[in-house]
Amino acid sequence: MRFAEVGYRDCPWCKTRNIALNVQWSRVEQADSGKQRFWGVFTCPRCAGAVLVEVKPATGANLTSYSEINRGLNVFVMKQVPEDGNRAHEIAHLPEDVEGFFRDAEVVLGAGVPDAAAVQLRKTLEAAAAHKGIRERTLVQSIQKLIEDGAVTVDFSEVLHYVRKLGNLGAHFTDEKLTEDDVQRALRFTAQLLRNLFEVPGELELLKTASEEADAGTE
Ligand SMILES: [Zn+2]
Known part of the structure; x- marks a missing residue:
């Protein structure tokens, strides 16, 4: 999915299903080792809860560290904090x-x-x-x-x-x-x-x- 679509999820705070969370912040973070991780913070328009989502680019492309994540970038969702209690079946790498x-x-x-x-x-x-x-x-x-x-x-x-x-x-x-x-x-x-x-x-x-x-x- 595109990074912009990552916001379409269930809100873990108010449990509203498939709501469009707003992208507030995103970042290509880099560790001292050079390893990159990709983060987005989204907020729920209904309850104002914030949700942190780690993604991974679908292609192995190296992105510019410390930049924002392009909204059109194809990504997989790796994890979400807080986790969604309703979604018992988080499965990585699904087509x-x-x-x-x-x-x-x-x-x-x-x-x-x-x-x-x-x-x-x-x-x-x-x-x-x-x-x-x-x-x-x-x-x-x-x-x-x-x-x-x-x-x-x-x-x-x-x-x-x-x-x-x-x-x-x-x-x-x-x-x-x-x-x-x-x-x-x-x-x-x-x-x-x-x-x-x-x-x-x-x-x-x-x-x-x-x-x-x-x-x-x-x-
Ligand atoms: Zn909510």
Whole structure:
């Protein structure tokens, strides 16, 4: 997302969902070691609460230290202070479309509409599989393929019935509606799967880059 869009989030103070927080300050900070970190302070127009957000440029571009962050810069959100108590599932390195579906699922579940949340979870999983080049006929087959390919751990095969429920949703008008508990479990399943698919490889990539930089520094 662009840095200007980072302000669209849930306010951790007044719990208003998906409100446009105002950017008040941003900075490319530099440590003595030369390492850069990227910070923004946002405020809530509703409750005047301030929120500190650390981001990371989507590209490895080196920015001018001590400057402001360009609002058009593509970034990932790394962390938020204070954390959002409602958002139990902060996952790093999510592709934008996957993140959009997943956040929508959380929002509509929070609003008490489990069926609508389940549809968003299904889209989340379909988009996640598509990012790994997998588009099988059914959602369960796509997830099974991710397991076979080793993109996610085989432990997920034990709990595939949550995916089967999501995949069947809306297929027959006689289908049982999903309960809020069903959808909560499917949400937890989805969060873990997304961590396995995107957060773990993304963090390992950062570790690799950091150790390459450290090696280059010792030469
Ligand atoms: Zn607020």
